[in-house]
Amino acid sequence: MEFQYILLAPVVLLVGIIIYFLKSKSESKQNQQPQQVISGEEKKIQCQDQLIPISIYFGSQQGTAARFAKQLSEEGKEHGFITTEIDLNEVEFENEMKKGKVGIFCMATHGEGDPTDNAKKFISWLQEPQPSLVGFQFAVFGLGNRQYEHYNKIGKLTNNLLEGQKGVRCYQYGEGDANSTLEDDFIDWKKDLWNELKISLKDLIDQAKNCQVQQEVQENPESTNDNTNTGSTFKLVVSNSEEINFDQALQGQYDFQTKQFLKAKYCQVVSISQLRQNQKDGSTLQIIFDTGREGIEYKTAMNLGVYPENDDQQILEIANYLGENLDTVYSLELLQQNNRAKVPFPSPLSVRKILKHFVDFNGQLMKNTLTKLSKISSNDEKLKNQLIQLTTEEGKAGFQNLVDNMKTTIYQLIKENNIKLNLAQFIELCPRISPRLFTIASSNLKNPQHVEIADSLLIDTLPNGTEKLGLCSQYFINVQKKLLEGECVRVRVDFRESSFKLPDDPNKSIIMVGPGTGIAPFIGFLQEREIFLQSQPQRQNEYILYFGCKHQDGDFIYKDQLREFERSKTIDRFYTAFSRDQEQKCYVQDLLKRNSEELYNQILNDKVVIYICGSTSMGNSVQNLIKEILSTNGNWTEHEAEEKIQSMEKQKLLIKELW
Structure with missing residues (x-):
């Protein structure tokens, strides 16, 4: 027996040596496998790809261009660039836009061909000679709406001015139509963006001499943390501190919309009442705010931005789904550390206030949201593929059904x-809540303490027969209920300049065209004239109003007030079109056409300022009618009529606010 053990021992030892050798060799290969052989030049290029900073600038009014800029910034990091989205209102242009720098611009056109509020300073700067722009590399994507006359004017202007200043375009100009295919247009434009930039920016890459930034990144990995799977660029930490006061939170670095929200002020709601005679065809509310209590001053026909809040019941349901307590207070910590990193809300803040004020979970679904959800759902291969498929050309019909017909929200x-x-x-998945803009329907001369607006409620009927209210519409209904229950309600608002201003020349007559809620600014104009006539009863001009709606006894908003203006001769001539009260439909355009000869003479002698407020389709129709009147009554060519319209707009003799 002992002899057998002696014979087996060497065999066992030999087998053990062989196994150890094979295992060591295998582990050695596994350890060596990720270590690719890379030449010195290849290492240099790989490193420098990480070193190219690209600034993503945005000119945004309602937040869409800002969201596109953020999306580009996220994608740029995935492709190895150091990308940051930047509000154009926060830029030192000469220092940041110069040779050796790269900028991508997401530029929205606001109103009638105007720059957005945060891009006005930039466009003004860009129109002057700027030597620093020589050699500055740029790309531009414009956001516009084809229903407006000056479609994508600011995107085109930005592109042309940068070229004119001898900047170098490093990627093709693109633009999108918010009336139909904006996100698809954006996706099509950027599909080759990053690969082409790696080629067009190779000279900048080759100029880099060392890997200092890359070394800093390796020493501080959180600065470029890849959160594509977690879907978040920040973390929430439970806090025992008191919640922050919004009015004391202005100093932080915030998302574009959050910054706008924090600059706004609370106003107490005085009343909410129904403006229609009946609600068979819808509902239009008059909302009156107390600005005097807050010491806020405004001007007639300015725009009022209202920041709606999410419904309390929805907030509770979502908190429960996420496993959160509404009263838990969180502090926010960014996972990306740089001097331009933005936070989505001030903190510490409770779950209740985060969901109420800063998360638009009822907003329209975007394909980019589905892409992010697919990464979060990576463990469910079937769901992941379904979400990705909806973002493709093949899934276009399904996506449109989801968004246009079903009105499916992110939370749903x-x-x-x-x-x-x-x-x-x-x-992170949801956009911030955007303000809803209303033209003020009161005069600061008559009502310096109160501001009035009119809101036609947005109600969609879904395929299953249920109705879905827009966020702001639901908000006003909730506020109205609280007022009826005796609660004091304050709403966060801001004031914005409007193109609607009465002419400086007291001899100028004005024609006001405002069907539906387009009548709002003209209520303020007429209140102002009422006060003027009390002190100076001798008339030097005329106020002519064209108003339209469906039914004289249905949706004739401000009916009593307008009839009183007519009775007191505050309105010199008042024309009304009730489109459904007779067999043949009648619109404000038809009334203007009947008075074409008089209108032609007023335009010809520059004796009148024409204001148009309402839907873009109505506004475009009225403008086309004016061209037709010029051609018919004055035998003008189409080109001459078009030039006259442009001249009137330039001289502020034709002013439009359309939506």
């Missing part, structure tokens, strides 16, 4: 597919 999609995510991921 998450809940229906039982997608598991945390609060930080949910916040």
Whole structure:
């Protein structure tokens, strides 16, 4: 027996040596496998790809251009660039836009061909000679709406001015139409963006002499943390501190919309009442705010931005789904550390206030949201593929049904597919809440303490027969209920300049065209004239009003007030079109056409300022009618009529506010 053990021992030892050798060799190969052989030049290019900073500038009014800029910034990091989205209102142009720098511009056109509020300074600077721009590399994507006359004017202007200043375009100009295919246009434009930039920016890459930034990144990995799977660029930490006061939170670095929200002020709501005679065809509310209590001053026909709040019941449902307590207070910590990193809300803040004020979970679904959800749902291969498919050309019909017909929200999609995510991921997926803009329907001369607006409620009927209210419409209904219950309600608002201003020349007559809620600014104009006539009863001009709606006894908003203006001769001539009260439909355009000869003479002698307020289709129709009147009554060519319209707009003799 002992002899057998002696014979087996060497065999066992030999087998053990062989196994150890094979295992060591295998582990050695595994360890060596990721270590690719890279030449010195290849290492240099790989490193320098990470070193090219690209600034993503945006000119945004309602937040869409800002969201596109953020999306580009996220994608740029995935492709190895150091990208940052930047509000154009926060830029030192000469220092940042110069040779050796790269900028991508997402530029929205606001109103009638105007720059957005945050881009006005930039466009003004760009129109002057700027030597620093020589050699500056740029690309531009414009956001516009084909229903407007000056479609994508600011995007085109930015592109042309940068070229004119001898900047170098490093990627093709693109533009999108908000009336139909904006996100698809954006996706098509950027599909080759990053690959082409790696080629067109190779000279800048080759100029880099060392890998200092790359070394800093390696020493501080959080600065370029890849959150594509977690879907969040920040983390929430439970806090024992008191919640921050919004009015004391202005100093932080915030998302574009959050910054606008924090600059706004609270105003107490005095009343909300129905403006229609009946609600068979809809509902239009008159909302009156107390500005005197807050010491806020305004001007007639300015725009009022209202920041709606999410519904309390929805907030509770979402908090429960996310496993959150509404009263939990969180502090926010960014996972990306740089001097331009933005936070989505001030903190510390409770879950209740985060969801109420800063998360638009009822907003329209975007394809980029589906892409992010697919990464969060990576463990569910079937769901992941379904979400990705909806973002493709083949899934276009399905996506349109989801958005246009079903009006599916982000939260509904998450809940229906039982997608598991945390609060930080949910916040990152949803856009911030945008203000809803209204033209003020009161005069500061008559009502310096109160501001009035009119809101036609947005109500969609879904395929299953249920009705879905827009966020602001639901908000006003909730506020109205609280007022009826005796509660004091304050709403966060801001004031913005409007193109509607009465002419400086007291001899100028004005024609006001405002069907539906387009009548709002003209209520303020007429209140102002009423006060003027009390002190100076001798008339030097005429106020002519064209108003239209469906039914004289249905949706004739401000009916009593307008009839009183007519009775007191505050309105010199008042024309009304009730489109459904007779067999043949009648619109404000038809009334203007009947008075074409008089209108032609007023335009010809520059004796009148024409104001048009309402839908873009109505406004375009009225403008086309004016061209037709010029051609018919004055035998003008189409080109001459077009030039006259442009001249009137330039001289502020034709002023439009359309939506």
